[in-house]
Amino acid sequence: MPMPRAAQVFPRPEYLRRLSAVKSEMERREVEVLVVTVPANITYLSGYTSKSGYVPQGLLVSLREEEPSFITRRMDAPAALHQMFVDRSKVIGYPEALIANPDRDGYDAIIDVILDKGLGRKGIGIETKLLPTLAVEKFKSRLADAKLLDCSNVVTWIRGEKSDLEIAIMREAAAISDAGMLKAKDVIRPGVREADASAEIIATLIRGANGKPGTDAASFFLCATPRTSTCHIRWTEDVFRQGSQINLEFTGVRHGYTSPLMRTLSIGRPSDQIRRLHEGEVAGLEAALAAAKTGMMCSDVAAAFNTTLKKHGFEKESRCGYAVGIDWTEPTASLREGDTTILKSNMTFHLMLGNWIGEDIGYVISETFRVTDAGGEPFTKLPRELFEI
Amino acid sequence: MPMPRAAQVFPRPEYLRRLSAVKSEMERREVEVLVVTVPANITYLSGYTSKSGYVPQGLLVSLREEEPSFITRRMDAPAALHQMFVDRSKVIGYPEALIANPDRDGYDAIIDVILDKGLGRKGIGIETKLLPTLAVEKFKSRLADAKLLDCSNVVTWIRGEKSDLEIAIMREAAAISDAGMLKAKDVIRPGVREADASAEIIATLIRGANGKPGTDAASFFLCATPRTSTCHIRWTEDVFRQGSQINLEFTGVRHGYTSPLMRTLSIGRPSDQIRRLHEGEVAGLEAALAAAKTGMMCSDVAAAFNTTLKKHGFEKESRCGYAVGIDWTEPTASLREGDTTILKSNMTFHLMLGNWIGEDIGYVISETFRVTDAGGEPFTKLPRELFEI
Numbered sequence: 001m002p003m004p005r006a007a008q009v010f011p012r013p014e015y016l017r018r019l020s021a022v023k024s025e026m027e028r029r030e031v032e033v034l035v036v037t038v039p040a041n042i043t044y045l046s047g048y049t050s051k052s053g054y055v056p057q058g059l060l061v062s063l064r065e066e067e068p069s070f071i072t073r074r075m076d077a078p079a080a081l082h083q084m085f086v087d088r089s090k091v092i093g094y095p096e097a098l099i100a101n102p103d104r105d106g107y108d109a110i111i112d113v114i115l116d117k118g119l120g121r122k123g124i125g126i127e128t129k130l131l132p133t134l135a136v137e138k139f140k141s142r143l144a145d146a147k148l149l150d151c152s153n154v155v156t157w158i159r160g161e162k163s164d165l166e167i168a169i170m171r172e173a174a175a176i177s178d179a180g181m182l183k184a185k186d187v188i189r190p191g192v193r194e195a196d197a198s199a200e201i202i203a204t205l206i207r208g209a210n211g212k213p214g215t216d217a218a219s220f221f222l223c224a225t226p227r228t229s230t231c232h233i234r235w236t237e238d239v240f241r242q243g244s245q246i247n248l249e250f251t252g253v254r255h256g257y258t259s260p261l262m263r264t265l266s267i268g269r270p271s272d273q274i275r276r277l278h279e280g281e282v283a284g285l286e287a288a289l290a291a292a293k294t295g296m297m298c299s300d301v302a303a304a305f306n307t308t309l310k311k312h313g314f315e316k317e318s319r320c321g322y323a324v325g326i327d328w329t330e331p332t333a334s335l336r337e338g339d340t341t342i343l344k345s346n347m348t349f350h351l352m353l354g355n356w357i358g359e360d361i362g363y364v365i366s367e368t369f370r371v372t373d374a375g376g377e378p379f380t381k382l383p384r385e386l387f388e389i
Numbered sequence: 390m391p392m393p394r395a396a397q398v399f400p401r402p403e404y405l406r407r408l409s410a411v412k413s414e415m416e417r418r419e420v421e422v423l424v425v426t427v428p429a430n431i432t433y434l435s436g437y438t439s440k441s442g443y444v445p446q447g448l449l450v451s452l453r454e455e456e457p458s459f460i461t462r463r464m465d466a467p468a469a470l471h472q473m474f475v476d477r478s479k480v481i482g483y484p485e486a487l488i489a490n491p492d493r494d495g496y497d498a499i500i501d502v503i504l505d506k507g508l509g510r511k512g513i514g515i516e517t518k519l520l521p522t523l524a525v526e527k528f529k530s531r532l533a534d535a536k537l538l539d540c541s542n543v544v545t546w547i548r549g550e551k552s553d554l555e556i557a558i559m560r561e562a563a564a565i566s567d568a569g570m571l572k573a574k575d576v577i578r579p580g581v582r583e584a585d586a587s588a589e590i591i592a593t594l595i596r597g598a599n600g601k602p603g604t605d606a607a608s609f610f611l612c613a614t615p616r617t618s619t620c621h622i623r624w625t626e627d628v629f630r631q632g633s634q635i636n637l638e639f640t641g642v643r644h645g646y647t648s649p650l651m652r653t654l655s656i657g658r659p660s661d662q663i664r665r666l667h668e669g670e671v672a673g674l675e676a677a678l679a680a681a682k683t684g685m686m687c688s689d690v691a692a693a694f695n696t697t698l699k700k701h702g703f704e705k706e707s708r709c710g711y712a713v714g715i716d717w718t719e720p721t722a723s724l725r726e727g728d729t730t731i732l733k734s735n736m737t738f739h740l741m742l743g744n745w746i747g748e749d750i751g752y753v754i755s756e757t758f759r760v761t762d763a764g765g766e767p768f769t770k771l772p773r774e775l776f777e778i
Contacts, residue, residue, distance in 0.1 A: 003748040004615055006625070051608060051621045054718070075707055078748050079619035096707040100723040128522050133539075136522050150522075195602030199595035202606060206588035206624075213584030216623050217591060217606055219440060226393055230468035232440045234605050235595075236395070318464055318485040329443070334489040359392040359467050 002088070003081040009047055009255045014165055015085050018045055019068065021158045022061055031149055032122035033114060034061040035139075036068070038130055040327040041155040043256045046070065046086060049215070050079035055099060056106025056135070060113065071110045073099065107135045111142045125151035157332050160323050162346045166257065167370055170325070170348060174259035174368060174379030175209040176252020181263055185387050190242045190267055194235035198222055205252050216253040218328060223247040228362040231354055243268050247364040249354070256326040259379050260350045262366035265387040277363045278386040280312025281353050285384065288320065288335070288351055289369060292376030298339035301376075305353070306337065316355045324350040324368055347371045351378075391477070392470040398436055398644045403554055404474050407434055408457065410547045411450055420538055421511035422503060423450040424528075425457070427519055429716040430544040432645045435459065435475060438604070439468035444488060445495025445524065449502065460499045462488065496524045500531045514540030546721050549712050551735045555646065556759055559714070559737060563648035563757060563768030564598040565641020570652055574776050577654055579631045583624035587611055594641050605642040607717060612636040617751040620743055632657050636753040638743070645715040648768050649739045651755035654776040666752045667775040669701025670742050674773065677709065677724070677740055678758060681765030687728035690765075694742070695726065705744045713739040713757055736760045740767075 022045065026034055036059040042048050045059060045068055057072040067086040074093035081091050094109035114120065124143060128136050129152035140148060162170065183204040187197045198220065206214045222235045225244040240246065244267045251260040264270075264278065284305040291304035305320045321335035325348055333341040335349060347370065354364040365384065369376035411434065415423050425431055425448040432438050434448060434457055446461040456475040463482030470480050483498035503509065513532060517525050518541035529537060551559065572593040576586045587609065595603045611624040614633040629635065633656045640649040653659075653667070673694040680693035694709045710724035714737055722730040724738060736759065743753040754773065758765035 001749040003618060049622070050619065051610075051623070075620050075743075075745050078745065079616070079622050081748065082616060082619060083622075099708060100711070100720075100725060100728070131522070133517050133520070133522060133525050193602060195595055195597065195604075199592040202595060203588040203592040206584055206591060208584065213582060213624075213626055215584075215626070217609065220606065221440075227468070227471060229392060230439065230471060231464050233438070233468050233472075234440070235602075237602055237604070319488060322489070331489075336489060339489070354464075356464050356467065359470065360390040 003078045006082050008085055009169070010165055012085055014163060015045065015047070016066070017163070018158070019061060022155055023063055025154050025158065026061070026063060026125060029125065029149060029151065030123045031125035031151065032063055033117070033119050034125040034151055034154070035110060035127060036061060036155060037127045038156065040256065041127065041159070043326050044155065044159050046084040048080055048083045049256050050076060050083060052076040052079070056110065058110040062117065069113065071106070071113055073106060107138050111139065114143065119146070121145045123147040123149060125149050125154065127152050127155070153332060156330055159325055159330060160332055160347050161344050162325065162348055162370065164346070167346060169254045169257045170259050170368070171379050172212050172254040173252040173257050176205055176214050176254070177250065177259050177261040178380055178382050179209040180205045180250055180252065181248065181261060181382055184248055184265065185389065188240055188246055188265055188267065188389055191239055193237070193239050194222055194224055195237065197240070198235040201250065205250060208252065212254065214252050215255055218251050218253050218258055221249040223362065226360070229356050229359050231356055231362065240267055245270060245274065247362055249364060249366070251328065258324060258328045259368040260324060260328060260366060261368065261380055261382070262352065262354060262364040263382065263387060264364050265389060267389045269388065270386055273361070274363055275386065276312065277314055277355065278365070280309050280314045281355065281363060281365050282384045283312060284309040285351060285353055285365060285367065289376035289378065292343060292349070292369065292371055294343055294345050294371055294373045296343050298333050298335050298341045298343065299337050302335045302337045302339070314355065316353065318354070320353055321349045321351040324348055343371045345371055345373065351376065392467045395471050397474055398558070399554055401474055403552060404434065404436070405455070407547070408450060411544055412452055414543050414547065415450070415452060415514060418514065418538060418540065419512045420514035420540065421452055422506070422508050423514040423540055423543070424499060424516060425450060425544060426516045427545065429645065430516065430548070432715050433544065433548050435473040437469055437472045438645050439465060439472060441465040441468070445499065447499040451506065458502065460495070460502055462495060496527050500528065503532065508535070510534045512536045512538060514538050514543065516541050516544070542721060545719055548714055548719060549721055549736050550733050551714065551737055551759065553735070556735060558643045558646045559648050559757070560768050561599070561601050561643040562641040562646050565594055565603050565643070566639065566648050566650040567769055567771050568598040569594045569639055569641065570637065570650060570771055573637055573654065574778065577629055577635055577656065577778055579656055580628055582626070582628050583611055583613055584626065586629070587624040590639065594639060597641065601643065603641050604644050607640050607642050607647055610638040612751065615749070618745050618748050620745055620751065629656055634659060634663065636751055638753060638755070640717065647713060647717045648757040649713060649717060649755060650757065650769055650771070651741065651743060651753040652771065652776060653753050654778060656778045658777065659775055662750070663752055664775065665701065666703055666744065667754070669698050669703045670744065670752065670754050671773045672701060673698040674740060674742055674754060674756065678765035678767065681732060681738070681758065681760055683732055683734050683760055683762045685732050687722050687724050687730045687732065688726050691724045691726045691728070703744065705742065707743070709742055710738045710740040713737050732760045734760055734762070740765065
């Protein structure tokens, strides 16, 4: 029995619109075929979210074909047939003999398809960014007659401007993030293990909100006293105590799309210093959102935040956010002074105002927002509070 | 207040033993300093499990120094001070100005430290495997006077043979995997959403077993009817039904160490074909474990499985397992015919017998085991059943 097609998250015209934007950029760069290897970009152009990217795989976007072709390990082909919007004939499984094989691997299978399509002497774009050095060498040597061009961030930049359909999905993810934070407020109590609270919060992120489950469990950070100056650890085996501060960062996920959220919680009254830092950061957050209007630059948003925070007597060394979407961070526009990216409508950012000072102070607050003519419009419905438990 | 040191998972001599094995291999290759960039290898040599590897970071192992140095983004330094066994002076945070900076990045900070240590004309080993092409180019151009050598799998191969201390931690992870599978048997029922069952199972994997919580949420796969021929999808928005088959793959995690487990569940009586496949796979699993003795080859284990399965009228195209440990797969030894790796005591493998046939058949069973003189010793305590609900 052939694998049935899953209910599609986006209608076919939405994928064709995205592909059309990619093909325009390919034409501009004189690239006949683009080898997409970044998993989030494959998701964007096809709907595929299966976690097979730890072995070679590639989505080929060709100027000559409406739909892309996907070359993947044979055992992953059924998931592609299930999830992708493309015709069955576009999913090409390569044999298992190419796995853990030092002589021929899945990149050879991708190159074979390019050669079979008669594109061996054309302009070929490759997303090399996440490729192992040996794979890049293989493309160079086996496609020696082609004009190879690194196109690592081409699709990623196009992803930056979301459609209204994508914004709707990100709002679903945001509602899940909110549910997770409210659950955190409920379960974090003195004597509770960090791990047990995390289990409850993550379960909430998977159960979802408004009848829409989370479709994945993304990264999750819980940094509690005495670790509030750390930012990328999970939970520990410790328990919360009276006086503990808890910095949380996580996201709900809908079909790959994220909407990260950070809040700081305190069991008992937070220190004066943390309360003053909170006030400065919230003022900075509001200033940043006001500055995040269509036509402004990323740099303007960062400057608005930094200036406001400084008025409150604090500084933040790290950038104050980054483009966000499928699989969390988009490595393109950065909310930092000096980034001259012009803000366009429906660009989405994680305004990430975590501020870690020295080895014992850390405070976090963040909101994911979209750019509008009137400024940044956040997706979360939570108050900008330092939650006191 | 300086960041306090966390309770250490392994005693200092264990880390020094691991480093000593790495240094011996470095001497053999005439490498004076090794730049470790694979997160699992950094964990192995230092105890660091914070998730900062999405920006440049590197652990420098030098023949001249007992402890390695860690160069990381400044905001991640407190977590390193907390988790790593090394002296405070060995943790070097680079400024936030190097993030999202096209001119100078964290790899420059790593190269600066190498040059400052006077090693710019020495043999330098680099784990290039996961590095972006541009980073490799930077090492080549800024260390043009050095003798650069790709050492991508040097530490990974050393990780293959576990100490008894590591085996104990992997057994803790296995007990958590078992608890997760028992929870799956409890919560999977007709009418239950796949997402809700996944939430319960994942929460169990985090709460842990025997008073020891899971320390991370690793990858998780639930492939249920009509998707039993897929292998790397999460859950869907669908509900289980009478007659549904559910293929599960997940692991508990303890301090980075995993012990993956797969089992097949069926709501109601499974088809004759699946029951026959189950019998063949269990017979193959037992044959493989019997063959996994010290001194045998990976190939022998695969041959024992394949021969046995064939007697039952089935074949499995994909390899039947791989080395396993920190962060799941170790990309070294592979349980496939033709892999001549000699099995040594306390090597650990995920004997992964997932068998996906065409687009509508899939059956999974797996066990993580260690190599002993008497054969493979599995960590799971679960029966080798096709669980009928």
